[in-house]
Amino acid sequence: MIEIIVFAPLLAAIVAGLGNRGLGNTVAKVVTTGALFLSCALSWPIFLGFLGGTAEPGVVPVLHWVQSGSLSFDWSLRVDTLTAIMLVVITSVSALVHLYSWGYMDEDPDQPRFFAYLSLFTFAMLMLVTANNLVQMFFGWEGVGLASYLLIGFWFRKPTANAAAIKAFVVNRVGDLGFMLGIFGLFLVFGTVSIPEILVAAPTAAGSSITFLGMRLSTLDILCFLLFIGAMGKSAQLGLHVWLPDAMEGPTPVSALIHAATMVTAGVFMVCRLSPLFELAPVASTIVTIIGAATCLFAATVGTTQWDIKRVIAYSTCSQLGYMFFAAGVGAYGAAMFHLFTHAFFKALLFLGAGSVIHAMHHEQDMRYYGNLRKEIPITFWAMMAGTLAITGVGILDVFGFAGFYSKDAILEAAYASGSEAGRTAFWLGAFAALLTSFYSWRLMFLTFWGRPRWALSEHIQHAVHHGHDDPDEANPPRQENSDMGEPHHVPSPDKGDGTAGYHPHESPWVMLIPLLILSVGAVFAGFVFHHQFIDSAAFWNGSIAYDEHLIHAMHDVPLWVKLTATIVMLVGLFIAWLGYLRDTSIPGKFADQLGPIYRFVYNKWYFDELYRLIFIRPAFWFGRQFWHAVDVGFIDRFGPNGVAELVDKGAYAAKRLQSGYLYSYALIMLLGLVAATSWFMVR
């Protein structure tokens, strides 16, 4: 069964990818979407089996892969609680995104390619989560990276999309290097790449030390730190986060699937999968906590200032991943996985909802040109509302809450309850980030769905109004990147008084709305239904992650104010957003003016891109040019290919000259050859 779940998407990707246009859009869509719904339908029973406690973890062998000396591993599919959670998350979101793309990509000329990539991604992600050894996990890890690259750059005629794709790939390579070094190190220390064997052997290595880069370090700390670098790259943690916002250049369904619900959580998954190892590495865990908390706060601050609807959600993703990591860092792996689970639903929902808004607004992504859309696209509005209630964590203690209420509360409680200094710091940073989360989420809602229509200022809308609504030229949304600019670049046009420019947004087709509705159900109920199992049940986890009974008890015994913190800051954030974006819309402008430097610092994403350009990219290009001019052209080409070719050319000319056609010169050469041979023997 698990084989079908994993390999059906691969088969579909091969069929759709190789068939491509020969197959036609409909066949490609039906094959890939059908395969994903099949995988999804088979995944839920597995998950429910683990939920009910009836299923047993197991490993299904597929093929023997490598046997070289003491290095030996198989292709095999591991199924346990952790995998089962990921299976339902991946296959459900992927299936819904496939369906949603029927509507969203309807006008795109390259649909088979798109769907093939999506299915390929799903396959790679499934390989990652079912891996029983680190090499197979790395295969999936690289596979999702490849698919992400291909999908970010899907509109390859758009230079910004290509640049974003390359950026994502390169930044991920940095992380991958860490991951690889981690795998090498684990093999070095334990002599195996099998995850269960490593986890069993791990306690024996506790307390040992290893020399790395000339320093004497605790073995497990350094190994876990290297693995965490890999996780940082994939999960866009502070420092290696720069690719995620740019990845929004890809089509919105891709953002929902890869850059919100699944791939970016691979890092969290990996840390949880190896949690017994991390449990033995206190220093590495502290680093995880701190980086997670810092990312959580950093991304939330940036999210408050962005205008592009997708970027706001992208930074929100980055921030939520920070929550997951610091939960894992303090040892609450169950809470981390729970947040991953709920986040997948509400974040996919928010992205797909944003996609629906963008679709309705004729590919306008700037929230400054939205407003008052709740009456125009009510279903999308209510879906987005569910997502926002979930992400901001609305709920009443012990009664009912939306998905994020349970998972985020659990994380904050765990951070507080851990008692460590890093944990307490993470608690406060997380609480403040929760305030910001609430603020930017409601800001997004208010700007988009309330207020007066400001559509007339958008050139996309202008274009749509003047050129007819379904202009075929608009098949691709070749949107310019504008978030680097402080001011809108749109050409103002005479407002017709109501700010609509005569434009009528249209609700998306049902293929797009149905996934929204299904995900809304998840966003509303996922927390309420599952929180007991995920947080409180060691039996549910069944040994697939490190489960700390102690911490769980401590979590339940935290003071009441800690439990209420998340709700309080949520209300504060909501209030500020209401104040600034509904009641008196001049406040944000004044605020930005008065705190100019801070505003610009945050608006420009803490200048990470500029800093990296200065210290990495420019020197790298400089080195590249030097090597190109001096070494490649000046030395290798000159004395290598070009030099040899020139020599051959001259030789050929000489040979031709020698072949004069005169008999006597031929005879002379023969005799000279003879004389040379005899003299050689004479003098020898």
Next chain:
Amino acid sequence: MELTSSLGLIAPEILLSVAGLFLLLVAAWAGDRASSAISIAACVVLGAAFFLVAPSVCAGAAGLETVAFGGQFRADAFAGFAKLMIYAAAGAALVVAPAFFTRYAAMRAEYPVLVLFGTLGMSIMVSATDLLTLYIGLEMQSLAAYVLAAFLRPDQRSAEAGLKYFVLGALASGILLFGASLLYGFTGTTQFELMRVAMAGPISTGTLFGIVFVLAGLAFKISAVPFHMWTPDVYEGAPTPVTQFFATAPKVAAIALTARVALDAFGTHADAWRQVVIFAALASIVVGALGAIGQTNIKRLLAYSSINNVGFILIGLAAATPQGASAMLVYLVIYVAMSVGSFVAVLMLRDEDGAPVERLADLAGLSRTKPALAFCLAAMMFSLAGIPPLFGFWGKFVVFQAAVQADLVALAAIGIAASVIGAFYYIKVVKVMYFDEAVNVVRDRSDWAHWALLIISTALMSPLGYLLTGPLSVLADRAAASLFFLV
């Protein structure tokens, strides 16, 4: 008794000479009208000779029972192996000829007869174990070849080719004879067996000179650098079927003869002549490759290609081991098939008026006008360049392997490096055919014989050829063993 067994051993040669004389009479009697009948008869004779030789090759005949006429002639498996190639190549030269000569109204009855006599000479060459037998065979082959080169008498280039070949051939013969007389003077014998015994111990300068002169004379025949100068001119000037003949049968004969002289007569002093052979091998590879690059005529290009290939074959000789000799034979089989295929392809190229096309530039766009022909020729070129999985790679591989196992690693390495240069011009031909815009309309006026030969040689050079590696190696190993079988 001795005479009867000797006559039995030279049965193929007797058959060839009797048939040659008889067909000559027929030609004199019936004139050119009978030329096609004589061609067919000559082919049948060659086929008969082929089957007379085949058993000894399969059996790996060696030792005393192969010696005829008191040590002047030996019909062992090595000679037999070479003879099979020679007969097959001569047959191919007969088969392709009529279509070519008919255009010039020059299909003369003498052509098949001359080929037969040439073949007889070669047959004697490869079996010669005495300097006199050697010389008779060599001259018999050469005289037939001089006439064949000038066969298109009205064509200036053909006449020039014949004359050049004759003059330089005479010079080479002179050198060879001088060397032979030196050897006779210093060893007191002309028989290879006795010569090897006489040479044992420290070598005298006179003997050394004799060896060098004899080898130089033979190097002319195999067109090894620096005795190669005639090759491009003669190959270009001679009628294409004759060129094909020159590139195949006499090469096999001369190389087999050289191998026998070097390994048998001079076998005790391999260290002395090895240096000369190594130099000739490397020089041939490099000059062959460099010379070919500048060529615009396909036949000249193939002439340099043959020089280049001879270099690789000499690497096998330089090894001076049974394995090296076996590798030479394997390489020769592949080389003959490739050469026949390439020249047949060239023969099939005609322009609008039916005149032969020889310029490289005229091949432009052949892949579109004549895709099958272009494909076969491309296969030949890739095979000549030694690119796997084509069979040409195998020949180079076994030769280099033999060199490495004889501790001539540097020689093998340089040979491999130089073969890269060779790949350039072979692939250039493919480039011209497949990527250049067509300028002339090339048509082929070929008959079934051309296509049959081309398809056979293409099939041999295709990866299918590797199916033959087993039996081919077994036969070549046996043949090489018989060469090293001391009587």
